[in-house]
Amino acid sequence: MSTSELRVTTDQRDRAVEILQEMYADGRVDKFEFDTRLELALNAKTRAELNGTFDGLLARPVPTHVPAAFSRPMPLQRRPTDGRGLGTVAHWLGYPTSFVGPALVVATAGQKNPAVRRHAVEALNFQLTAFLAFALLGVATGVVGSFLGFAFPILGVMWFILTGVGGLATAAGSDFRYPFTLRLIK
Numbered sequence: 001m002s003t004s005e006l007r008v009t010t011d012q013r014d015r016a017v018e019i020l021q022e023m024y025a026d027g028r029v030d031k032f033e034f035d036t037r038l039e040l041a042l043n044a045k046t047r048a049e050l051n052g053t054f055d056g057l058l059a060r061p062v063p064t065h066v067p068a069a070f071s072r073p074m075p076l077q078r079r080p081t082d083g084r085g086l087g088t089v090a091h092w093l094g095y096p097t098s099f100v101g102p103a104l105v106v107a108t109a110g111q112k113n114p115a116v117r118r119h120a121v122e123a124l125n126f127q128l129t130a131f132l133a134f135a136l137l138g139v140a141t142g143v144v145g146s147f148l149g150f151a152f153p154i155l156g157v158m159w160f161i162l163t164g165v166g167g168l169a170t171a172a173g174s175d176f177r178y179p180f181t182l183r184l185i186k
Contacts, residue, residue, distance in 0.1 A: 008050045016041045016050055023057065083115025084170060090120035091167035091176075095160075099127035106185070119170050121185050126166065126178040128185070130159045 020041060024034040037053045044050035086109050093101025102124035110117030133155060141148040162178055169176035 006047050008044055008047055012047075012050065013041060013044060016044070016053060020053070028057070083113050083119065084173060086113070086116045087119025087123075087170040088167045090116070091123040091163060091170055094123055094127045094130075094163045099124055099131055102127055118175070122177060122181075123163075123166060124185055125183050126162065126181045129178075129180070129182045130155075132182070 017038065020029070020034060020037055023029050024031070029037065040053040041050060044053065086105060090102045090105040093105065102120050105120040106117060106124055110120045134152075137148065137151055137155060141152075166176050166178060
């Protein structure tokens with residue numbers, strides 16, 4: 001796409017009107033020419049149209065090069081991939097081992113790599129929170145009565161989904177943080 005096809009902003013259009021007013025005040029354009037060029041500037045949609053209002057004059061208010069605002073954005077800065085694999089494993093170890101798997105990752109690979117430790121500690125805290133929630137729900141069901149038993153499947157589905165999402169988010173390179181988690185281990 002040529003820069004002359006780029007749409008003008010309100011600020012660019014306002015700046016062109018200011019320049020036309022300065023030229024009229026300096027006597028470089030007469031009243032009829034000012035009115036004609038002002039109407040062209042106010043109705044301009046592209047840079048080419050806005051610059052056309054200054055044909056025959058010395059000043060062109062809109063640059064023909066691409067300014068920084070219209071340049072291609074920098075690629076997203078990603079964290080180093082170091083630790084994503086074991087971080088994902090730490091999250092997904094919660095499926096077969098509950099909090100034991102993430103605790104082993106914290107104790108082994110987490111000692112050598114801070115990125116792995118960060119993910120494993122988050123997974124460990126979530127698995128401990130889920131374990132405590134299941135235990136408290138079990139005690140409450142025993143004390144109050146079995147009508148609280150409907151909450152077990154709901155809690156189980158939430159645990160299953162969040163464990164999977166944590167692993168997927170870590171594999172994608174983000175620093176996933178579980179909601180509703182007690183951060184017991186730092």
